[in-house]
Amino acid sequence: MRDGRGGSPTAVMDEAPMSDHERRRVPTVMGTSHAVFVSMHVNRPGRPAASLRFFTAEGELPACGHGTIAALAYLAQRAGRVPYRPTLHAAGGIFTGWAIREKKYIHASFDPGPVDLREPTAIERDLVLPALGVPSGTLAPGARVASLGRSRMLVPVATQSALATLAPDHERLRAACDRLNFLGCYVYSMPTPVGRLAARMFAPSIGVMEDIANANSTACLAAHLAGQNITHITVDMGDALGRPATITATTRHSPSGPLIRLGGAAEVAPSVPLP
Known part of the structure; x- marks a missing residue:
C-alpha cells in the first residue's frame, strides 16, 4: 500500500487439504495475482513459527515477497499482538519476520536471505x-x-517517464523468460539522492503480466545498489495499474554479503468464503 490506498491484494489462507491444482485456482477465483497458504508450527517453544507456500495461477513459487508481507500481517492480526516476530519457513529458506502496528495498518518486514547477482549474457x-x-x-x-x-x-532506465510509458510485448517476453528460466523482468528508474525510485515488474512466465508490487525483486535491487553505497531505497510500484504501492529495503554490509530487510504496509480485510 501507499498512504493508505492501493497495494497488491493477496489471498491468505490457513493450510488445508488441497491439491496443487486447487491451490493454483485460488488466485483466479479470489481475483488476486498470488495466494499464500499458512500453517502454524505446534509444540514449538519460544518464538512462533509458520510455514508458507506461495502460488500463482501458473504454479508454486519458492518465495514471494509481497505474499510474505501479507502473511505476516495476517499472522500478527490473528495473534492479536504487535510487535510480532515469527520464524517463517518456505521453500526458499528459513527467515525472520517482524510486524508492528502503524495506525490502522500493519507494517511488516522480513529478511529475504542472500541474493546472487551477475552480469547478463x-x-x-x-x-x-x-x-x-x-x-x-x-x-x-x-x-x-x-x-x-x-x-x-533487473533493467535500469534513465527516467520515470520512460518507465511509465513502457509497453512490453508480453508474449515475446514470456517466450524469452521461459527459454531462460527467468521469473520475469524488473525495470526501474534511477534512484534519487535519497534513494527514491519507481519500478515495474513483468512476470508473464508465472501468469502475472505486471505485478502491482514485487518485494523480492526490490531486495535484489537493494543488493545491487548496495555495491554503489546506496543502503536504503523506497520503491514506488503499481501506478501503471492504478494500485499504488511502496516497498522499502534497507541494506547493511556483513562479511557474508549484504543483509537486507524488506518492508511494506498491509491492511487485513475481513475474511470471505472461498467461492
Whole structure:
C-alpha cells in the first residue's frame, strides 16, 4: 500500500487439504495475482513459527515477497499482538519476520536471505531487452541478473517517464523468460539522492503480466545498489495499474554479503468464503 490506498491484494489462507491444482485456482477465483497458504508450527517453544507456500495461477513459487508481507500481517492480526516476530519457513529458506502496528495498518518486514547477482549474457540481453520495448536512448547501464529463489533481470532506465510509458510485448517476453528460466523482468528508474525510485515488474512466465508490487525483486535491487553505497531505497510500484504501492529495503554490509530487510504496509480485510 501507499498512504493508505492501493497495494497488491493477496489471498491468505490457513493450510488445508488441497491439491496443487486447487491451490493454483485460488488466485483466479479470489481475483488476486498470488495466494499464500499458512500453517502454524505446534509444540514449538519460544518464538512462533509458520510455514508458507506461495502460488500463482501458473504454479508454486519458492518465495514471494509481497505474499510474505501479507502473511505476516495476517499472522500478527490473528495473534492479536504487535510487535510480532515469527520464524517463517518456505521453500526458499528459513527467515525472520517482524510486524508492528502503524495506525490502522500493519507494517511488516522480513529478511529475504542472500541474493546472487551477475552480469547478463549477450543472449539474455538479446532476448529480453527487445521484448521490453524500452524507448530508444532511455536504457541506462547496469542491467543485472539477480536470484532470490529464481532468476530475474533487473533493467535500469534513465527516467520515470520512460518507465511509465513502457509497453512490453508480453508474449515475446514470456517466450524469452521461459527459454531462460527467468521469473520475469524488473525495470526501474534511477534512484534519487535519497534513494527514491519507481519500478515495474513483468512476470508473464508465472501468469502475472505486471505485478502491482514485487518485494523480492526490490531486495535484489537493494543488493545491487548496495555495491554503489546506496543502503536504503523506497520503491514506488503499481501506478501503471492504478494500485499504488511502496516497498522499502534497507541494506547493511556483513562479511557474508549484504543483509537486507524488506518492508511494506498491509491492511487485513475481513475474511470471505472461498467461492
